[in-house]
Amino acid sequence: MTYKVLIVDDAEINLVLFEALLKRMGNCESASFSNAVAGLVSAQTEDYDLVIVDYMMPELNGVDFITQFRQTPGREDMPVLMITANDQKQVRYRALDAGATDFLTKPVDKIEFMARVKNMLQLGASRKVLADRAAWLAEEVRKATYQIKERERETVIRLSKAAEYRDPETGSHIVRMAHYSELIARGLGMPREECELLLEAAPMHDIGKVGITDSILLKPGRLTPEEFEAMKLHSVYGYDILKGSSSRVLQTGAAIALGHHEKFDGSGYPGGLKGEAIPIFSRIAAVADVFDALTSERPYKKAWSLERASEHIKASAGSHLDPQCVTTFFSQWESVCQIRQRFQDDEDAITIL
Template identity: 65%
Template sequence: MPQQVLIVDDTEINLILFGALVKKLDDCRAQVFDDSRKALAWVTDNVPDLIIVDYMMPDLDGLEFIRLVRDMPGHKLVPILMITANDQKEIRYRALDLGANDFLTKPIDKVEFLARARNMLSLNQARKHMADHASWLSGEVRKATQEIVKRERETVYRLAKAAEYRDPETGAHILRMANYSMLIARELGLSVDDQQLILEAAPMHDIGKVGIADSILLKPGRLTAQEFDVMKQHAMFGYELLHGSSSKLLQAAAEIAKGHHEKFDGSGYPNGIKGEAIPIFSRIVAVADVFDALTSERPYKKAWEVETAVDFLNLGAGSHFDPACVKAFLNAWDDVELVRNKYQEDPLQAIEL
């Protein structure tokens, strides 16, 4: 595609001369205007490869023309060659401040005109090639990053699947509680990236249960105090399994695994921390996890009525749960019900809302 050279000059003979010179440049086409305002209107819809503009013009002079062009989106780097009289040094200084790149002085030397125009066009082409290369590199990085994220998600899926094989309380449970967690994060005003992160990390909240003996993990009745002490170790088992990774996803999952059994009043485990000292992802997952556990039927218990489970959350706000997380969960109730209906006790599916 030919390079476009915009020529703006109110003198017809200059337009004829400059247009003829531009034709001598390789693969160039001249757009000529004797009215600077019409030229400005053309530039609004086009990005030329070079602008050649005279200073002395009626109504809209060259300085104002340059200023207005530079204010247009996408026109900051268009090379501008300004034509001035030999004694107009102050004008050239002002033009440089406004964004002119080079100058020609009257009377115009044809050889100098061609050399300066050719050089500016070549530099502009090189800049465009660099921009295209940078865009290509950015695209390649984006694709590589997406591949890493895809592998991380597969890791999450397989780890969550491993927990499902050992723990009858998983399956669709991890899908519901992960989506509940995302809804709470949304209502709390967390960033979209954090909402996605907790959606993908929450399924690993109980991965540490792979380290708990079947005699305790699968016991149908109530655990003894000693057995419960063993069961509580799953929080740290999960943390030890996941922490230390350079992956932001696995770091978040490790934080959730360790902290989702902490209670807002400090009576939880494994570390007995309280309030906002508990990481926000752990506080969110605590609400999502307990609600779904209460409202799900298991071999050792019947499902609670939803209203009863909501009452439990409200009663526990400030003691067991972060009140802000409980409020956020209830504020998203319409979406909560959509999640409950979508994810039933079926084999593990892809995690999505």
């Protein structure tokens, strides 16, 4: 391995001596500056393994040199060897505070110079190895975390599709409503992490329909009061399926499943929650779910036009739906139409989410 060493000293004789000693070591390349300011610029912009700097220099003394050098990003741990006189103990104390790594005293002993330089170069190399190792480990953790999150996302969609096989809704419905939900969350100014969490969890809002009998779930006509009471249990079933998970996505999905049929005026189910007592994710998902349900064709109904569905959503603000979520939804109407056009019913839900 070849090391790069920077030498900054206003005395030409010292530069020649240090260069010769480094050359004798056999594994060092040196760059020399008699001007401290020019040397500092080189130290701040070039990647060296060691900096050797004299204390007594015009324009910029060694302590000030080290102070400015250590303030440069990425130069906090680079070894610095400072040259001082025997009687400059106070200077050495100040240099230590500024960030000097080690000292040599004048007149410089050749054997001591090469020994200290060798030790500091090896110390710097060890630090670099540790830093590289830490960076490698961080990257491996990032990759592993990404793979785990990707598997979790796929699990969520496959869970959501399990309900789809028994429900006349399509896989693209869960994707569209998830993207509508994220759109509303972003419009409300929620943090990016929360928006992404909602996008991943919203598809599970109707997972509890797997517990509803086909005679009710697939009935083409209006449900009887008794059948509707049984149908309402799907929100509780969904919560029971997903609750207790260590996954934040599944925990969020459980809360959305439980609360997305609550109504802003308190007339919803299963808890009869009212206003802001309804969790915000559930209030958002309710707007997204109702809009896509209205504008999608089902065996028991035709798709509503965008105009009719929009009028209904706006009329439901304050009673069924959160007015702020409704306003935010329609304030991004162009994006709503793009989502509706992008995710068609004949596409695979796992791929498009």
